[in-house]
Amino acid sequence: MTADMFPGLPEQPGALSGVVVLDLSRVLAGPYCGQILADFGATVIKVENPRDPDVTRGFPPYVRAGERELSGYYAQYNRGKLTITLDLSTEAGRTALKDLAARADILVENFRPGTMAKLGVGYETLAEVNPRLVYTAISGYGQTGSRSRRPAFDSTAQAAGGLWSMNGDPGGPPVRVGTVLGDLAATLFAVTGTLLALRHAEGTGQGQLVDVAQVDSVIALTENAVVNYTVDGDVARHTGNRHPWVRPYELFPCRDGHVFFGAYTDKFWRLACELFGEPGLAADPEIDTMRKRFDEDVYERRVRPVIARWLAGRTGEELERMAGEVLPLTVVKSIKDVVEDPGTAERDMVVSVDHPGFGPVRMFGQPIKLSATPADVGRPAPELGRDTEVVLGALAGYDPDKIAALRAAGAI
Structure with missing residues (x-):
């Protein structure tokens, strides 16, 4: 009918x-x-x-x-x-x-x-x-x-x-x-x-x-939570704004708020190092591959402090203008921001x-x-x-x- x-x-x-x-x-x-x-x-x-x-x-x-x-x-x-x-x-x-x-x-x-x-x-x-x-x-x-x-x-x-x-x-x-x-x-x-x-x-x-x-x-x-448990016995835990194992892939403070920064692949990490003026980091033997940066100790000790330094002194708008078309970097927006964003209207x-x-x-x-x-x-x-x-x-x-x-x- x-x-x-x-x-x-x-x-x-x-x-x-x-x-x-x-x-x-x-x-x-x-x-x-x-x-x-x-x-x-x-x-x-x-x-x-x-x-x-x-x-x-x-x-x-x-x-x-x-x-x-x-x-x-x-x-x-x-x-x-x-x-x-x-x-x-x-x-x-x-x-x-x-x-x-x-x-x-x-x-x-x-x-x-x-x-x-x-x-x-x-x-x-x-x-x-x-x-x-x-x-x-x-x-x-x-x-x-x-x-x-x-x-x-x-x-x-x-x-x-x-x-x-x-x-x-x-x-x-x-x-x-x-x-x-x-x-x-x-x-x-x-x-x-x-x-x-x-x-x-x-x-x-x-x-x-x-x-x-x-x-x-x-x-x-629940993404990979079920298979993580059935394969390795891992029970998903609270990770806050971080991914359980992909790094960097989390929330960072900037000068006037917060941004998501997710340059975890080798390509994006190299581009980030170049964009923020430290190209030599991409070749550092302790953090030169994605697998190495996924290690929690290495990430906390070597990678996260660098990213925090890159972002802390810049506004969200400045960071998006600087890197938003090159890296997965996005301002964390309020609903007011979302409704009034020209991209939403587009x-x-x-x-x-x-x-x-x-x-x-x-x-x-x-x-x-x-x-x-x-x-x-x-x-x-x-x-x-x-x-x-x-x-x-x-x-x-x-x-x-x-x-x-x-x-x-x-x-x-």
Whole structure:
């Protein structure tokens, strides 16, 4: 099924134009998955309970227009979607979801495993209604296994996936990564899995369950920690702003802040020595190869003090101007710096989306750049239930009387 088969259901241009998505998810991991699909042209229909909508509609920051307010958080993760209300605790609401799922391509949800099945609209039920449906379920621990029913948030995934234990200063306590990486990792794997399953469904008519766990997703982002343990028995430890063994590859102070300096290869080390006026260091027999500089004692005694001396007396801007196009050397920027950086604007990574009645809201853009079918990030997040009648009429084939009956029954 595609959106152009349903007169009255808006269809957007893009790589996923014509793909119909039911987004039942809440908060971040699922909504962000739906937002990415919407950016690239999918007709994404956000389904919310009329009496218990997505809690992020109340998250700060707030854009205000008189007594009305719009959550900037909600706006960022739900742009480009349609929205309907359905109360799945009612028989009429469940029937309506089945009727919508019968003609959709994808469904995304991030409830605790078993919740949808308990309501009578789980994967097995909806697969009977629509065998080609791609059903993407995002959860903390996954749909299977002894931990599947446990409640989970982002920090659950960071803790259970090992990431928290790897982050922090040497000798100090574990430190949470300063963004919701458990949610964000699950989002990206969910998008990937959904598109893989969609391609299979389009070729064979066979849908499937896409099962993505936050904990699994975090484990897959721990770089070499797993193989270091399975091969050598090494347990990842806190290394602060340093890499466990690549050196130099860390944070250094400069005159007005901090920079990342990562000239660890022989080529970059030679260029750094030349650029900072000490070319002879590149041939020093104690530190002339990458392997020698990786030795922790050698690095602390011979290499790190040299780099600290090179950088300490210069500003971050001066260092970037001097070496940024030659070496991996970058100023550590605040979010204010990032938003106002001309390079961010050049990549369209902060965009302005107009929300009727509230005006423009600036938010991050779409990092996936397609040359032929680029993303459309200019469509705003919808007000609760705005498209209920249009979607039920166009996708489920409900007439005005049936929709009125659903409303009277409290199902929408």
